[in-house]
Amino acid sequence: MSGKLFEYAPAPESRDIVDIRATYGLFIGGEWVDSTGEDHHKSINPATEEVLAEVAFATAEDVDRAVTAARQAYDKVWGPMPGRERAKYLFRIARLIQERSRELAVLESIDNGKPIRESRDVDVPLVAAHFFYYAGWADKLEHAGFGPAPRPLGVAGQVIPWNFPLLMLAWKIAPALACGNTVVLKPAETTPLTALLFAEICRQADLPPGVVNIITGAGGTGRALVEHQGVDKVAFTGSTDVGRQIARSVAGTGKKLTLELGGKAANVVFDDAPLDQAVEGIVNGIFFNQGHVCCAGSRLLVQESIAEELLDRLKTRMATLRVGDPLDKNTDIGAINSAAQLDKIRELSQAGEDEGATRWSPPCELPERGFWFAPTVFTGVAASHRIAREEIFGPVLSVLTFRTPAEAIEKANNTPYGLSAGVWTEKGSRILWMAERLRAGVVWANTFNKFDPASPFGGYKESGFGREGGRHGLGAYLK
């Protein structure tokens, strides 16, 4: 072998399969229409800063058009349609997603910066699985435990984040449609392209016009959508700050609301944990999707007696992470989604250093263009440090130690958030003991960041309310 290392030659996935238009309008009433406003936004590839396309910023008037189209489709077509007929459309969409999975995965990686390994092996398969899963529910709603004749809510206004653009779309649209609602969805301004491709898939599936409307834009468009009088249900995934504003504006209107917000999950490793797999779980917990995961295991709580050994193993493992071109099939960590997010990660990491925590990153060469941040671990973190309390939403891990299970619980729950948690131990009884006491919507045992359409997902406290996924997820779209 030349040199000592087994160098993997670049293995880029071809981007020829995707066809990105120069400009995109809005998808309203089954048609592509121009925005009534002049504002545009350039969606860029965060790995290269190359401009991918110009997308419209929908105005309040555009939002009104979209809600009106959704209302008409709800009243005339989708609401009255029997569940078994709705199911056919959802199954068709699910199959089209599978057929066009490579295209969707490549586009997602280009627009978001996530490695193709993740968009190909995690995001897109889960997207298809969600549509298949909820397609199965569409004609069985009366058996779902929401009364003998549950009714849809009407028009759902849905606002989704940039970290899993297509997957969050699926989490929102699939249950809404299965229950008989129509939707107006606004993807994040930095990652609109897969949602716009999904609009094409809706056309390909002959979905009746107006059942799914996709409008692009930034915060203003989102506000206009959630505050629109014609919206019966608001579903939002994103930051806790915006979630608070939405809760305020929706209060007293009679609109139903589900919020899936931030997190600062504890990943708790006991001294009897399967160490090699725990290291994998820690890596997967915080470096999966560049740490742009609301349920990321961003706080590692490790039992003091094994802290040193575990950290040695973790650092050795981190040195093998491959950071770089998201389209390279061997990339483990891709690009940070935006310059703004990169600034935030840098600022909080600097705060970690300033507050006295010890910062470490493996030697790794970052590309010159684009937005990049090396996988980072902070040791000697105190519970009072900002990096132990605030959501960083980047590949930055804060390590704290504990002595007893009770102390682990105390520290894990000592956060305003409560979205997820992890427990690593070979002792089954301790897993159950911990799961009972952890104030988090999801507790993973000896694994982390596992998702399944049949499993409900959602938070405690400032991580939001309502559940998405599983039978529980239907409840958010029925009355």
Add this chain to the structure above:
Amino acid sequence: MTAEPIALDRQGVDDIVSSAASLRRFLHGLPGVDQVGAQERAARLATRSIKKSAKAEAIDLAISMVDLTTLEGADTPGKVRAMCAKAAHPDPSDPSVPRVAVVCVYSDLVAEAVRALRGTGVGVASVATAFPAGRAPLDAKLADTRRAVEDGATEIDMVIDRGAFLAGDHRKVFDEIVATKQACGDAHLKVILETGELVTYDNVRRASWLAMLAGADFIKTSTGKVAPAATLPVTLVMLEAVRDFRAQTGRQVGVKPAGGIRTTKDAIKYLVLVNETAGPDWLTPEWFRLGASSVLNDLLMQRRKLTTGVYGGPDYQTLD
């Protein structure tokens, strides 16, 4: 990482193996292996995409790591000679193809193989100790081993007593390995765990440590006579064991998956596993081997595809 101070010196090892109870305590004190997690990690590494120059290098490396094996009741001197010729010159039309590491035969055919391979640089490995079951008196196992070494075997592939291991008699397994190692003299000792019979990854990790503490130069997954033979997760667990063993004792032990490795793709998956688990120090024939026979032809076919751009078809590969 930086070189760690040695945590387990000669005295430490002696203490561990001083009694059956302390040996058991040590082996059961090793961190557990989560089955789902280990399988997931192996599966994820199997998605690495090794192309172009990396593939070319990987193929040559894999060829040089092959323990070309025939272990049939029907083996004859003629069959062994033919295989030896192939081991020395895997592709007679292309002298740039590296030779394989060793040929691996039953102990009564060692002399034949040694004669056939003289001067080629290819070593001779012999299975011994009542391979594959290992169900024979220790005297017979040691006689088997000594004879193979006397006939010129440079490596001995022994099997452990799985019955004793599963019965919890770690000490017996340990003593047999020590005795066989002594009988080997200068020959390298590979210890076959027969992971398909140990079943759990916890057992695989304990048996790996047991073999290494007893002096194994290599740990090997399987005889090839029991299904499942080598798998990626089992090899992952063994690679973690040799990595940890070196970190604690300073002594490096090799790994050999055997059985079930048939294609170039399979072989490359194992190399990726080595690279990202134990590390590049193990990526030489001295420390990693592939126990297989049919994989060689596939490696040659893929190699020729890379150099000429076309597949030659099976008739262009010799069948020995």
